[in-house]
Amino acid sequence: MDQEIQVNQQRPSQRQQRGGGGEEDHGATARTTTAPSPPQDEQQQAHQAAVAVHGQGQGGGATAERHHRSKLTLLPLVFLIYFEVAGGPYGAEKAVSAAGPLFALLGFLVFPFAWGVPVSLLTAELAAAxxxxxxxxVWADRAFGPLAGSLLGTWKYLSCVINIAxxxxxxADxxxxxxxxxxxxxxARTGTVVGMTVLLSFLNYAGLSIVWWGAVALGFLSLAPFMLMTAMAVPRVRPRRWAVQVEGRRKDWRLFFNTLFWNLNYWxxxxxxxxxxxxxERTxxxxxAVAVVLIAVSYLLPLMAAIGATNAPPEAWENGYFADAAGRF
Structure with a gap:
Protein backbone atom coordinates (compact mmCIF):
# COMPACT_ATOMS: atom_id res chain seq x y z
CA MET A 1 0.00 0.00 0.00
CA ASP A 2 2.77 2.34 0.95
CA GLN A 3 4.51 1.46 -2.29
CA GLU A 4 1.40 2.31 -4.32
CA ILE A 5 1.14 5.70 -2.60
CA GLN A 6 4.78 6.43 -3.38
CA VAL A 7 4.30 5.45 -7.01
CA ASN A 8 1.23 7.68 -7.31
CA GLN A 9 3.15 10.57 -5.78
CA GLN A 10 5.98 10.13 -8.23
CA ARG A 11 3.73 10.07 -11.31
CA PRO A 12 2.55 13.71 -11.09
CA SER A 13 6.10 14.91 -10.71
CA GLN A 14 7.15 12.83 -13.72
CA ARG A 15 4.22 14.18 -15.69
CA GLN A 16 5.22 17.71 -14.71
CA GLN A 17 8.78 17.02 -15.79
CA ARG A 18 7.56 15.58 -19.06
CA GLY A 19 5.18 18.47 -19.48
CA GLY A 20 7.93 20.96 -18.79
CA GLY A 21 10.17 19.17 -21.24
CA GLY A 22 7.41 19.29 -23.82
CA GLU A 23 7.07 22.99 -23.29
CA GLU A 24 10.80 23.35 -23.67
CA ASP A 25 10.72 21.23 -26.85
CA HIS A 26 7.82 23.25 -28.17
CA GLY A 27 9.66 26.47 -27.43
CA ALA A 28 12.77 25.15 -29.16
CA THR A 29 10.72 24.09 -32.14
CA ALA A 30 9.08 27.48 -32.26
CA ARG A 31 12.43 29.18 -32.06
CA THR A 32 13.88 27.05 -34.85
CA THR A 33 10.89 27.35 -37.18
CA THR A 34 10.36 31.06 -36.70
CA ALA A 35 12.71 32.95 -39.10
CA PRO A 36 14.32 36.07 -37.74
CA SER A 37 13.16 39.30 -39.29
CA PRO A 38 15.64 40.60 -41.88
CA PRO A 39 17.65 43.67 -41.06
CA GLN A 40 16.50 47.03 -42.32
CA ASP A 41 19.17 47.30 -45.03
CA GLU A 42 18.23 43.89 -46.43
CA GLN A 43 14.60 44.96 -46.59
CA GLN A 44 15.61 48.10 -48.47
CA GLN A 45 17.70 46.07 -50.91
CA ALA A 46 14.82 43.71 -51.53
CA HIS A 47 12.52 46.68 -52.11
CA GLN A 48 14.98 48.28 -54.53
CA ALA A 49 15.35 45.01 -56.42
CA ALA A 50 11.58 44.74 -56.73
CA VAL A 51 11.37 48.32 -57.97
CA ALA A 52 14.15 47.65 -60.49
CA VAL A 53 12.37 44.57 -61.81
CA HIS A 54 9.12 46.50 -62.00
CA GLY A 55 10.89 49.35 -63.78
CA GLN A 56 12.31 46.95 -66.34
CA GLY A 57 8.87 45.62 -66.97
CA GLN A 58 7.47 49.11 -67.42
CA GLY A 59 10.35 50.95 -69.10
CA GLY A 60 12.47 48.14 -70.51
CA GLY A 61 10.94 48.60 -73.90
CA ALA A 62 11.97 52.25 -74.03
CA THR A 63 15.48 51.38 -72.88
CA ALA A 64 15.76 48.64 -75.47
CA GLU A 65 14.43 51.01 -78.09
CA ARG A 66 17.04 53.63 -77.22
CA HIS A 67 19.74 50.96 -77.36
CA HIS A 68 18.35 49.82 -80.69
CA ARG A 69 18.51 53.33 -82.10
CA SER A 70 22.09 53.77 -80.95
CA LYS A 71 23.32 50.84 -83.05
CA LEU A 72 24.84 51.28 -86.49
CA THR A 73 22.30 50.35 -89.17
CA LEU A 74 22.60 49.47 -92.85
CA LEU A 75 22.71 52.88 -94.58
CA PRO A 76 25.36 54.54 -92.38
CA LEU A 77 27.45 51.37 -92.49
CA VAL A 78 27.36 51.35 -96.30
CA PHE A 79 28.73 54.89 -96.48
CA LEU A 80 31.31 54.28 -93.77
CA ILE A 81 32.60 51.34 -95.82
CA TYR A 82 32.43 53.54 -98.91
CA PHE A 83 34.72 56.12 -97.31
CA GLU A 84 37.01 53.47 -95.85
CA VAL A 85 37.59 52.06 -99.34
CA ALA A 86 37.01 54.79 -101.91
CA GLY A 87 35.39 58.09 -100.97
CA GLY A 88 34.65 58.91 -104.59
CA PRO A 89 36.47 58.61 -107.92
CA TYR A 90 39.06 61.17 -106.85
CA GLY A 91 42.50 59.99 -107.90
CA ALA A 92 41.30 57.53 -110.54
CA GLU A 93 42.69 59.67 -113.37
CA LYS A 94 46.17 58.19 -113.00
CA ALA A 95 44.88 54.81 -114.20
CA VAL A 96 43.88 56.39 -117.52
CA SER A 97 47.22 58.12 -118.00
CA ALA A 98 49.13 54.95 -117.04
CA ALA A 99 47.42 52.37 -119.28
CA GLY A 100 44.85 54.18 -121.40
CA PRO A 101 41.04 54.46 -121.26
CA LEU A 102 40.29 50.84 -122.18
CA PHE A 103 42.39 49.26 -119.44
CA ALA A 104 41.26 51.88 -116.93
CA LEU A 105 37.61 50.99 -117.52
CA LEU A 106 38.35 47.26 -117.44
CA GLY A 107 40.36 47.68 -114.25
CA PHE A 108 37.61 49.52 -112.38
CA LEU A 109 35.06 47.03 -113.69
CA VAL A 110 36.94 43.87 -112.69
CA PHE A 111 39.02 44.87 -109.67
CA PRO A 112 36.12 45.76 -107.30
CA PHE A 113 34.72 42.26 -107.77
CA ALA A 114 37.93 40.25 -108.19
CA TRP A 115 39.54 41.85 -105.13
CA GLY A 116 36.72 43.55 -103.24
CA VAL A 117 34.24 40.66 -103.14
CA PRO A 118 36.59 38.03 -101.60
CA VAL A 119 37.96 40.46 -99.02
CA SER A 120 34.49 41.77 -98.17
CA LEU A 121 33.16 38.22 -97.74
CA LEU A 122 36.06 37.44 -95.42
CA THR A 123 35.41 40.64 -93.49
CA ALA A 124 31.69 39.91 -93.19
CA GLU A 125 32.25 36.36 -91.96
CA LEU A 126 34.86 37.22 -89.33
CA ALA A 127 33.06 40.37 -88.19
CA ALA A 128 29.91 38.31 -87.62
CA ALA A 129 31.85 35.57 -85.81
CA VAL A 138 41.37 40.38 -82.81
CA TRP A 139 41.50 38.02 -85.78
CA ALA A 140 45.30 37.97 -85.80
CA ASP A 141 45.42 37.60 -82.03
CA ARG A 142 43.05 34.63 -82.06
CA ALA A 143 44.88 32.93 -84.92
CA PHE A 144 48.56 33.66 -84.22
CA GLY A 145 48.79 35.13 -80.74
CA PRO A 146 49.10 38.59 -79.16
CA LEU A 147 52.39 39.48 -80.88
CA ALA A 148 50.84 39.06 -84.32
CA GLY A 149 47.81 41.10 -83.27
CA SER A 150 50.00 43.89 -81.92
CA LEU A 151 52.17 43.99 -85.04
CA LEU A 152 49.16 44.02 -87.35
CA GLY A 153 47.52 46.83 -85.40
CA THR A 154 50.72 48.91 -85.51
CA TRP A 155 51.30 48.37 -89.21
CA LYS A 156 47.68 49.08 -90.05
CA TYR A 157 47.76 52.29 -88.02
CA LEU A 158 50.87 53.54 -89.82
CA SER A 159 49.38 52.57 -93.18
CA CYS A 160 46.16 54.47 -92.44
CA VAL A 161 48.04 57.56 -91.27
CA ILE A 162 50.07 57.68 -94.48
CA ASN A 163 47.04 56.92 -96.63
CA ILE A 164 44.72 59.48 -95.03
CA ALA A 165 47.38 62.18 -95.29
CA ALA A 172 43.04 70.72 -102.78
CA ASP A 173 44.08 69.73 -106.32
CA ALA A 188 45.87 79.22 -99.45
CA ARG A 189 46.76 75.59 -100.09
CA THR A 190 48.17 75.08 -96.59
CA GLY A 191 45.09 76.64 -95.01
CA THR A 192 42.81 74.43 -97.10
CA VAL A 193 44.65 71.25 -96.13
CA VAL A 194 44.87 72.15 -92.44
CA GLY A 195 41.26 73.35 -92.28
CA MET A 196 39.97 70.16 -93.86
CA THR A 197 42.02 68.02 -91.49
CA VAL A 198 40.78 69.92 -88.42
CA LEU A 199 37.16 69.75 -89.58
CA LEU A 200 37.20 66.00 -90.17
CA SER A 201 39.06 65.41 -86.91
CA PHE A 202 36.40 67.40 -85.06
CA LEU A 203 33.68 65.22 -86.58
CA ASN A 204 35.43 62.13 -85.22
CA TYR A 205 35.57 63.62 -81.73
CA ALA A 206 31.94 64.79 -81.86
CA GLY A 207 30.48 61.32 -81.36
CA LEU A 208 29.60 58.14 -83.19
CA SER A 209 26.13 59.23 -84.28
CA ILE A 210 27.51 62.37 -85.90
CA VAL A 211 30.19 60.34 -87.67
CA TRP A 212 27.62 57.84 -88.96
CA TRP A 213 25.17 60.33 -90.39
CA GLY A 214 27.96 62.71 -91.35
CA ALA A 215 29.33 59.95 -93.56
CA VAL A 216 25.94 59.62 -95.25
CA ALA A 217 25.75 63.38 -95.87
CA LEU A 218 29.34 63.58 -97.12
CA GLY A 219 28.72 60.56 -99.33
CA PHE A 220 25.86 62.23 -101.15
CA LEU A 221 27.80 65.50 -101.25
CA SER A 222 30.89 63.90 -102.78
CA LEU A 223 28.89 61.90 -105.33
CA ALA A 224 26.61 64.75 -106.40
CA PRO A 225 29.13 66.52 -108.72
CA PHE A 226 29.98 63.28 -110.49
CA MET A 227 26.33 62.36 -110.89
CA LEU A 228 25.66 65.79 -112.38
CA MET A 229 28.70 65.53 -114.65
CA THR A 230 27.64 62.08 -115.85
CA ALA A 231 24.13 63.28 -116.65
CA MET A 232 25.48 66.28 -118.58
CA ALA A 233 27.94 64.13 -120.52
CA VAL A 234 25.44 61.53 -121.77
CA PRO A 235 24.51 63.41 -125.00
CA ARG A 236 28.20 63.88 -125.85
CA VAL A 237 29.44 60.34 -125.17
CA ARG A 238 31.10 58.52 -128.06
CA PRO A 239 31.60 54.85 -127.10
CA ARG A 240 34.52 54.41 -129.53
CA ARG A 241 36.63 56.63 -127.27
CA TRP A 242 36.45 54.01 -124.52
CA ALA A 243 38.73 51.73 -126.57
CA VAL A 244 41.55 54.25 -127.11
CA GLN A 245 45.00 52.81 -126.44
CA VAL A 246 48.21 54.45 -125.26
CA GLU A 247 50.41 55.13 -128.28
CA GLY A 248 54.02 56.16 -128.61
CA ARG A 249 55.09 54.98 -125.15
CA ARG A 250 54.97 51.97 -122.88
CA LYS A 251 52.15 51.46 -120.44
CA ASP A 252 53.05 52.11 -116.83
CA TRP A 253 51.62 48.95 -115.30
CA ARG A 254 53.08 49.64 -111.87
CA LEU A 255 51.29 52.99 -111.65
CA PHE A 256 48.15 51.42 -113.09
CA PHE A 257 47.87 48.63 -110.50
CA ASN A 258 48.96 50.88 -107.66
CA THR A 259 46.19 53.29 -108.60
CA LEU A 260 43.60 50.50 -108.68
CA PHE A 261 44.78 49.06 -105.40
CA TRP A 262 44.94 52.44 -103.67
CA ASN A 263 41.42 53.33 -104.78
CA LEU A 264 39.87 49.95 -103.96
CA ASN A 265 41.64 48.78 -100.80
CA TYR A 266 40.92 48.73 -97.03
CA TRP A 267 37.78 46.59 -97.07
CA GLU A 281 25.72 38.68 -88.81
CA ARG A 282 22.98 40.11 -91.02
CA THR A 283 23.89 43.78 -91.50
CA ALA A 289 27.45 43.81 -100.91
CA VAL A 290 25.83 47.22 -101.45
CA ALA A 291 29.18 48.97 -100.95
CA VAL A 292 30.90 46.84 -103.61
CA VAL A 293 28.30 47.79 -106.21
CA LEU A 294 28.21 51.44 -105.11
CA ILE A 295 31.99 51.78 -105.31
CA ALA A 296 32.24 50.09 -108.71
CA VAL A 297 29.48 52.30 -110.14
CA SER A 298 30.92 55.47 -108.58
CA TYR A 299 34.16 54.90 -110.50
CA LEU A 300 32.84 53.48 -113.75
CA LEU A 301 30.12 56.00 -114.58
CA PRO A 302 32.26 59.16 -114.21
CA LEU A 303 35.13 57.52 -116.10
CA MET A 304 32.85 56.41 -118.93
CA ALA A 305 31.28 59.86 -119.07
CA ALA A 306 34.53 61.84 -119.03
CA ILE A 307 36.34 59.52 -121.45
CA GLY A 308 33.43 59.23 -123.85
CA ALA A 309 32.53 62.92 -123.88
CA THR A 310 36.03 64.36 -124.25
CA ASN A 311 38.73 63.68 -126.78
CA ALA A 312 41.71 64.30 -124.52
CA PRO A 313 44.80 62.08 -124.82
CA PRO A 314 45.67 59.78 -121.88
CA GLU A 315 48.57 62.06 -120.91
CA ALA A 316 46.08 64.80 -120.00
CA TRP A 317 44.53 62.67 -117.26
CA GLU A 318 46.10 64.07 -114.12
CA ASN A 319 44.60 64.62 -110.68
CA GLY A 320 41.68 66.98 -111.07
CA TYR A 321 40.94 66.17 -114.71
CA PHE A 322 37.32 65.35 -113.86
CA ALA A 323 36.82 69.04 -113.05
CA ASP A 324 38.36 70.01 -116.40
CA ALA A 325 36.12 67.54 -118.23
CA ALA A 326 33.01 68.86 -116.50
CA GLY A 327 33.95 72.39 -117.57
CA ARG A 328 33.83 71.34 -121.22
CA PHE A 329 30.23 70.13 -121.19
Whole structure:
Protein backbone atom coordinates (compact mmCIF):
# COMPACT_ATOMS: atom_id res chain seq x y z
CA MET A 1 0.00 0.00 0.00
CA ASP A 2 2.77 2.34 0.95
CA GLN A 3 4.51 1.46 -2.29
CA GLU A 4 1.40 2.31 -4.32
CA ILE A 5 1.14 5.70 -2.60
CA GLN A 6 4.78 6.43 -3.38
CA VAL A 7 4.30 5.45 -7.01
CA ASN A 8 1.23 7.68 -7.31
CA GLN A 9 3.15 10.57 -5.78
CA GLN A 10 5.98 10.13 -8.23
CA ARG A 11 3.73 10.07 -11.31
CA PRO A 12 2.55 13.71 -11.09
CA SER A 13 6.10 14.91 -10.71
CA GLN A 14 7.15 12.83 -13.72
CA ARG A 15 4.22 14.18 -15.69
CA GLN A 16 5.22 17.71 -14.71
CA GLN A 17 8.78 17.02 -15.79
CA ARG A 18 7.56 15.58 -19.06
CA GLY A 19 5.18 18.47 -19.48
CA GLY A 20 7.93 20.96 -18.79
CA GLY A 21 10.17 19.17 -21.24
CA GLY A 22 7.41 19.29 -23.82
CA GLU A 23 7.07 22.99 -23.29
CA GLU A 24 10.80 23.35 -23.67
CA ASP A 25 10.72 21.23 -26.85
CA HIS A 26 7.82 23.25 -28.17
CA GLY A 27 9.66 26.47 -27.43
CA ALA A 28 12.77 25.15 -29.16
CA THR A 29 10.72 24.09 -32.14
CA ALA A 30 9.08 27.48 -32.26
CA ARG A 31 12.43 29.18 -32.06
CA THR A 32 13.88 27.05 -34.85
CA THR A 33 10.89 27.35 -37.18
CA THR A 34 10.36 31.06 -36.70
CA ALA A 35 12.71 32.95 -39.10
CA PRO A 36 14.32 36.07 -37.74
CA SER A 37 13.16 39.30 -39.29
CA PRO A 38 15.64 40.60 -41.88
CA PRO A 39 17.65 43.67 -41.06
CA GLN A 40 16.50 47.03 -42.32
CA ASP A 41 19.17 47.30 -45.03
CA GLU A 42 18.23 43.89 -46.43
CA GLN A 43 14.60 44.96 -46.59
CA GLN A 44 15.61 48.10 -48.47
CA GLN A 45 17.70 46.07 -50.91
CA ALA A 46 14.82 43.71 -51.53
CA HIS A 47 12.52 46.68 -52.11
CA GLN A 48 14.98 48.28 -54.53
CA ALA A 49 15.35 45.01 -56.42
CA ALA A 50 11.58 44.74 -56.73
CA VAL A 51 11.37 48.32 -57.97
CA ALA A 52 14.15 47.65 -60.49
CA VAL A 53 12.37 44.57 -61.81
CA HIS A 54 9.12 46.50 -62.00
CA GLY A 55 10.89 49.35 -63.78
CA GLN A 56 12.31 46.95 -66.34
CA GLY A 57 8.87 45.62 -66.97
CA GLN A 58 7.47 49.11 -67.42
CA GLY A 59 10.35 50.95 -69.10
CA GLY A 60 12.47 48.14 -70.51
CA GLY A 61 10.94 48.60 -73.90
CA ALA A 62 11.97 52.25 -74.03
CA THR A 63 15.48 51.38 -72.88
CA ALA A 64 15.76 48.64 -75.47
CA GLU A 65 14.43 51.01 -78.09
CA ARG A 66 17.04 53.63 -77.22
CA HIS A 67 19.74 50.96 -77.36
CA HIS A 68 18.35 49.82 -80.69
CA ARG A 69 18.51 53.33 -82.10
CA SER A 70 22.09 53.77 -80.95
CA LYS A 71 23.32 50.84 -83.05
CA LEU A 72 24.84 51.28 -86.49
CA THR A 73 22.30 50.35 -89.17
CA LEU A 74 22.60 49.47 -92.85
CA LEU A 75 22.71 52.88 -94.58
CA PRO A 76 25.36 54.54 -92.38
CA LEU A 77 27.45 51.37 -92.49
CA VAL A 78 27.36 51.35 -96.30
CA PHE A 79 28.73 54.89 -96.48
CA LEU A 80 31.31 54.28 -93.77
CA ILE A 81 32.60 51.34 -95.82
CA TYR A 82 32.43 53.54 -98.91
CA PHE A 83 34.72 56.12 -97.31
CA GLU A 84 37.01 53.47 -95.85
CA VAL A 85 37.59 52.06 -99.34
CA ALA A 86 37.01 54.79 -101.91
CA GLY A 87 35.39 58.09 -100.97
CA GLY A 88 34.65 58.91 -104.59
CA PRO A 89 36.47 58.61 -107.92
CA TYR A 90 39.06 61.17 -106.85
CA GLY A 91 42.50 59.99 -107.90
CA ALA A 92 41.30 57.53 -110.54
CA GLU A 93 42.69 59.67 -113.37
CA LYS A 94 46.17 58.19 -113.00
CA ALA A 95 44.88 54.81 -114.20
CA VAL A 96 43.88 56.39 -117.52
CA SER A 97 47.22 58.12 -118.00
CA ALA A 98 49.13 54.95 -117.04
CA ALA A 99 47.42 52.37 -119.28
CA GLY A 100 44.85 54.18 -121.40
CA PRO A 101 41.04 54.46 -121.26
CA LEU A 102 40.29 50.84 -122.18
CA PHE A 103 42.39 49.26 -119.44
CA ALA A 104 41.26 51.88 -116.93
CA LEU A 105 37.61 50.99 -117.52
CA LEU A 106 38.35 47.26 -117.44
CA GLY A 107 40.36 47.68 -114.25
CA PHE A 108 37.61 49.52 -112.38
CA LEU A 109 35.06 47.03 -113.69
CA VAL A 110 36.94 43.87 -112.69
CA PHE A 111 39.02 44.87 -109.67
CA PRO A 112 36.12 45.76 -107.30
CA PHE A 113 34.72 42.26 -107.77
CA ALA A 114 37.93 40.25 -108.19
CA TRP A 115 39.54 41.85 -105.13
CA GLY A 116 36.72 43.55 -103.24
CA VAL A 117 34.24 40.66 -103.14
CA PRO A 118 36.59 38.03 -101.60
CA VAL A 119 37.96 40.46 -99.02
CA SER A 120 34.49 41.77 -98.17
CA LEU A 121 33.16 38.22 -97.74
CA LEU A 122 36.06 37.44 -95.42
CA THR A 123 35.41 40.64 -93.49
CA ALA A 124 31.69 39.91 -93.19
CA GLU A 125 32.25 36.36 -91.96
CA LEU A 126 34.86 37.22 -89.33
CA ALA A 127 33.06 40.37 -88.19
CA ALA A 128 29.91 38.31 -87.62
CA ALA A 129 31.85 35.57 -85.81
CA UNK A 130 33.86 38.01 -83.64
CA UNK A 131 31.67 41.13 -83.36
CA UNK A 132 34.02 43.50 -81.57
CA UNK A 133 35.70 46.80 -82.35
CA UNK A 134 39.13 45.15 -82.45
CA UNK A 135 38.46 43.86 -85.95
CA UNK A 136 41.49 42.47 -87.76
CA UNK A 137 43.62 42.86 -84.61
CA VAL A 138 41.37 40.38 -82.81
CA TRP A 139 41.50 38.02 -85.78
CA ALA A 140 45.30 37.97 -85.80
CA ASP A 141 45.42 37.60 -82.03
CA ARG A 142 43.05 34.63 -82.06
CA ALA A 143 44.88 32.93 -84.92
CA PHE A 144 48.56 33.66 -84.22
CA GLY A 145 48.79 35.13 -80.74
CA PRO A 146 49.10 38.59 -79.16
CA LEU A 147 52.39 39.48 -80.88
CA ALA A 148 50.84 39.06 -84.32
CA GLY A 149 47.81 41.10 -83.27
CA SER A 150 50.00 43.89 -81.92
CA LEU A 151 52.17 43.99 -85.04
CA LEU A 152 49.16 44.02 -87.35
CA GLY A 153 47.52 46.83 -85.40
CA THR A 154 50.72 48.91 -85.51
CA TRP A 155 51.30 48.37 -89.21
CA LYS A 156 47.68 49.08 -90.05
CA TYR A 157 47.76 52.29 -88.02
CA LEU A 158 50.87 53.54 -89.82
CA SER A 159 49.38 52.57 -93.18
CA CYS A 160 46.16 54.47 -92.44
CA VAL A 161 48.04 57.56 -91.27
CA ILE A 162 50.07 57.68 -94.48
CA ASN A 163 47.04 56.92 -96.63
CA ILE A 164 44.72 59.48 -95.03
CA ALA A 165 47.38 62.18 -95.29
CA UNK A 166 47.09 61.99 -99.09
CA UNK A 167 43.42 62.96 -99.24
CA UNK A 168 43.46 66.65 -98.18
CA UNK A 169 46.09 67.54 -100.83
CA UNK A 170 44.12 65.55 -103.39
CA UNK A 171 40.97 67.53 -102.63
CA ALA A 172 43.04 70.72 -102.78
CA ASP A 173 44.08 69.73 -106.32
CA UNK A 174 40.43 69.58 -107.31
CA UNK A 175 39.59 72.86 -105.61
CA UNK A 176 42.56 74.38 -107.40
CA UNK A 177 40.71 73.95 -110.70
CA UNK A 178 38.13 76.42 -109.39
CA UNK A 179 40.40 78.55 -107.18
CA UNK A 180 43.91 78.58 -108.72
CA UNK A 181 45.43 79.96 -105.51
CA UNK A 182 44.69 76.64 -103.79
CA UNK A 183 46.55 74.66 -106.45
CA UNK A 184 49.86 76.49 -106.01
CA UNK A 185 52.01 76.02 -102.90
CA UNK A 186 51.34 78.79 -100.42
CA UNK A 187 49.11 79.92 -97.60
CA ALA A 188 45.87 79.22 -99.45
CA ARG A 189 46.76 75.59 -100.09
CA THR A 190 48.17 75.08 -96.59
CA GLY A 191 45.09 76.64 -95.01
CA THR A 192 42.81 74.43 -97.10
CA VAL A 193 44.65 71.25 -96.13
CA VAL A 194 44.87 72.15 -92.44
CA GLY A 195 41.26 73.35 -92.28
CA MET A 196 39.97 70.16 -93.86
CA THR A 197 42.02 68.02 -91.49
CA VAL A 198 40.78 69.92 -88.42
CA LEU A 199 37.16 69.75 -89.58
CA LEU A 200 37.20 66.00 -90.17
CA SER A 201 39.06 65.41 -86.91
CA PHE A 202 36.40 67.40 -85.06
CA LEU A 203 33.68 65.22 -86.58
CA ASN A 204 35.43 62.13 -85.22
CA TYR A 205 35.57 63.62 -81.73
CA ALA A 206 31.94 64.79 -81.86
CA GLY A 207 30.48 61.32 -81.36
CA LEU A 208 29.60 58.14 -83.19
CA SER A 209 26.13 59.23 -84.28
CA ILE A 210 27.51 62.37 -85.90
CA VAL A 211 30.19 60.34 -87.67
CA TRP A 212 27.62 57.84 -88.96
CA TRP A 213 25.17 60.33 -90.39
CA GLY A 214 27.96 62.71 -91.35
CA ALA A 215 29.33 59.95 -93.56
CA VAL A 216 25.94 59.62 -95.25
CA ALA A 217 25.75 63.38 -95.87
CA LEU A 218 29.34 63.58 -97.12
CA GLY A 219 28.72 60.56 -99.33
CA PHE A 220 25.86 62.23 -101.15
CA LEU A 221 27.80 65.50 -101.25
CA SER A 222 30.89 63.90 -102.78
CA LEU A 223 28.89 61.90 -105.33
CA ALA A 224 26.61 64.75 -106.40
CA PRO A 225 29.13 66.52 -108.72
CA PHE A 226 29.98 63.28 -110.49
CA MET A 227 26.33 62.36 -110.89
CA LEU A 228 25.66 65.79 -112.38
CA MET A 229 28.70 65.53 -114.65
CA THR A 230 27.64 62.08 -115.85
CA ALA A 231 24.13 63.28 -116.65
CA MET A 232 25.48 66.28 -118.58
CA ALA A 233 27.94 64.13 -120.52
CA VAL A 234 25.44 61.53 -121.77
CA PRO A 235 24.51 63.41 -125.00
CA ARG A 236 28.20 63.88 -125.85
CA VAL A 237 29.44 60.34 -125.17
CA ARG A 238 31.10 58.52 -128.06
CA PRO A 239 31.60 54.85 -127.10
CA ARG A 240 34.52 54.41 -129.53
CA ARG A 241 36.63 56.63 -127.27
CA TRP A 242 36.45 54.01 -124.52
CA ALA A 243 38.73 51.73 -126.57
CA VAL A 244 41.55 54.25 -127.11
CA GLN A 245 45.00 52.81 -126.44
CA VAL A 246 48.21 54.45 -125.26
CA GLU A 247 50.41 55.13 -128.28
CA GLY A 248 54.02 56.16 -128.61
CA ARG A 249 55.09 54.98 -125.15
CA ARG A 250 54.97 51.97 -122.88
CA LYS A 251 52.15 51.46 -120.44
CA ASP A 252 53.05 52.11 -116.83
CA TRP A 253 51.62 48.95 -115.30
CA ARG A 254 53.08 49.64 -111.87
CA LEU A 255 51.29 52.99 -111.65
CA PHE A 256 48.15 51.42 -113.09
CA PHE A 257 47.87 48.63 -110.50
CA ASN A 258 48.96 50.88 -107.66
CA THR A 259 46.19 53.29 -108.60
CA LEU A 260 43.60 50.50 -108.68
CA PHE A 261 44.78 49.06 -105.40
CA TRP A 262 44.94 52.44 -103.67
CA ASN A 263 41.42 53.33 -104.78
CA LEU A 264 39.87 49.95 -103.96
CA ASN A 265 41.64 48.78 -100.80
CA TYR A 266 40.92 48.73 -97.03
CA TRP A 267 37.78 46.59 -97.07
CA UNK A 268 38.87 44.97 -93.81
CA UNK A 269 38.96 48.34 -92.03
CA UNK A 270 35.19 48.14 -91.69
CA UNK A 271 35.68 45.30 -89.19
CA UNK A 272 36.73 47.79 -86.50
CA UNK A 273 33.09 48.94 -86.36
CA UNK A 274 31.60 45.48 -85.83
CA UNK A 275 30.92 46.13 -82.16
CA UNK A 276 28.70 49.09 -83.04
CA UNK A 277 26.65 47.33 -85.72
CA UNK A 278 23.12 46.15 -85.12
CA UNK A 279 22.90 42.41 -85.82
CA UNK A 280 26.33 42.20 -87.52
CA GLU A 281 25.72 38.68 -88.81
CA ARG A 282 22.98 40.11 -91.02
CA THR A 283 23.89 43.78 -91.50
CA UNK A 284 27.57 43.36 -92.42
CA UNK A 285 27.11 41.08 -95.47
CA UNK A 286 24.35 43.30 -96.84
CA UNK A 287 26.29 46.51 -96.30
CA UNK A 288 29.42 45.11 -97.92
CA ALA A 289 27.45 43.81 -100.91
CA VAL A 290 25.83 47.22 -101.45
CA ALA A 291 29.18 48.97 -100.95
CA VAL A 292 30.90 46.84 -103.61
CA VAL A 293 28.30 47.79 -106.21
CA LEU A 294 28.21 51.44 -105.11
CA ILE A 295 31.99 51.78 -105.31
CA ALA A 296 32.24 50.09 -108.71
CA VAL A 297 29.48 52.30 -110.14
CA SER A 298 30.92 55.47 -108.58
CA TYR A 299 34.16 54.90 -110.50
CA LEU A 300 32.84 53.48 -113.75
CA LEU A 301 30.12 56.00 -114.58
CA PRO A 302 32.26 59.16 -114.21
CA LEU A 303 35.13 57.52 -116.10
CA MET A 304 32.85 56.41 -118.93
CA ALA A 305 31.28 59.86 -119.07
CA ALA A 306 34.53 61.84 -119.03
CA ILE A 307 36.34 59.52 -121.45
CA GLY A 308 33.43 59.23 -123.85
CA ALA A 309 32.53 62.92 -123.88
CA THR A 310 36.03 64.36 -124.25
CA ASN A 311 38.73 63.68 -126.78
CA ALA A 312 41.71 64.30 -124.52
CA PRO A 313 44.80 62.08 -124.82
CA PRO A 314 45.67 59.78 -121.88
CA GLU A 315 48.57 62.06 -120.91
CA ALA A 316 46.08 64.80 -120.00
CA TRP A 317 44.53 62.67 -117.26
CA GLU A 318 46.10 64.07 -114.12
CA ASN A 319 44.60 64.62 -110.68
CA GLY A 320 41.68 66.98 -111.07
CA TYR A 321 40.94 66.17 -114.71
CA PHE A 322 37.32 65.35 -113.86
CA ALA A 323 36.82 69.04 -113.05
CA ASP A 324 38.36 70.01 -116.40
CA ALA A 325 36.12 67.54 -118.23
CA ALA A 326 33.01 68.86 -116.50
CA GLY A 327 33.95 72.39 -117.57
CA ARG A 328 33.83 71.34 -121.22
CA PHE A 329 30.23 70.13 -121.19
Missing amino acids: LPGNGGFV AFPPLV YLGRVAPAVAAPGR DSASTMAGEVERP FPRAL
